[in-house]
Amino acid sequence: MSGGEVLAAALCALGAAVLGTLVKRGSKEYALLLSAGAAVLILTAALGGAVPLVESLRELAGGDSLGSRCMEAMLRAVGLTLIGQLAGQLCKDAGEAALAYGVELAVKVAVLTVCLPVLAALMETVGEIINL
Amino acid sequence: MAEPVEVDLIFRIAAIGIIVAVLNQLLIRSGREEQAMMTTLAGLIVVLMMIIQEIDTLFQTIKSVFQL
Numbered sequence: 787m788s789g790g791e792v793l794a795a796a797l798c799a800l801g802a803a804v805l806g807t808l809v810k811r812g813s814k815e816y817a818l819l820l821s822a823g824a825a826v827l828i829l830t831a832a833l834g835g836a837v838p839l840v841e842s843l844r845e846l847a848g849g850d851s852l853g854s855r856c857m858e859a860m861l862r863a864v865g866l867t868l869i870g871q872l873a874g875q876l877c878k879d880a881g882e883a884a885l886a887y888g889v890e891l892a893v894k895v896a897v898l899t900v901c902l903p904v905l906a907a908l909m910e911t912v913g914e915i916i917n918l
Numbered sequence: 919m920a921e922p923v924e925v926d927l928i929f930r931i932a933a934i935g936i937i938v939a940v941l942n943q944l945l946i947r948s949g950r951e952e953q954a955m956m957t958t959l960a961g962l963i964v965v966l967m968m969i970i971q972e973i974d975t976l977f978q979t980i981k982s983v984f985q986l
Contacts, residue, residue, distance in 0.1 A: 798925055798928065801925065801928060802928050805929075805931075805932035806932075808932065808936070809932055809935035809936060809939070811939070812936065812938070812940075813938070813939055813942070813958065816932075816935030816938070816939075816961075816962075817935075819931060819962070819965045819966065820928060820931045822969055823927050823931055823965075823968070823969045823972060826972045826973050826975075826976050827924055827925075827927060830972065830976045833979045833983055834979065836983065837983055840983055840984070858985070861984045862984055862985070865983065865984030865986050866986065868980055869977065869980060872976075
């Protein structure tokens with residue numbers, strides 16, 4: 787992400803916030819949809835900028851090693867968390883804290899499921915080192 | 919590479935929101951509550967369809983970037 791893109795995202799968010807307060811007087815649901823649309827747009831732009839970053843992280847982790855598997859699991863967890871956080875925060879904005887809690891719980895379960903094999907591999911490696 | 923933030927969508931949603939709010943007030947003042955309700959619902963569905971496409975783009979990007 788360059789400085790101009792960050793500025794564009796910031797201005798986009800500010801404009802959406804101002805327009806949202808304007809629309810909120812008419813109907814609250816439009817303000818919610820407006821903030822949802824702005825958040826999705828900004829996140830998409832940010833992810834487009836994050837592609838080279840993720841690629842270089844994958845290269846840093848190396849080929850078929852434990853570190854590579856850890857990195858893979860971590861990136862998956864980041865992706866799941868992005869979706870969950872977006873949905874959860876939008877639900878909270880709409881005043882539905884229970885829905886947000888449900889989504890966050892689902893994301894936690896999914897992240898644990900993704901990370902458990904890596905943890906098992908780590909334990910295995912530690913066991914091998916101890917047995918040496 | 920990063921695509922520019924499409925600000926058009928935000929302005930379009932805000933414009934639809936304002937227009938629907940005005941129409942809603944007009945229809946309520948002229949005593950047509952059912953049509954006012956229908957207008958709100960139609961506008962909401964239109965905006966929802968617009969946003970759903972963007973959400974789909976976002977989820978596809980997340981899927982491809984993080985290889986979910």
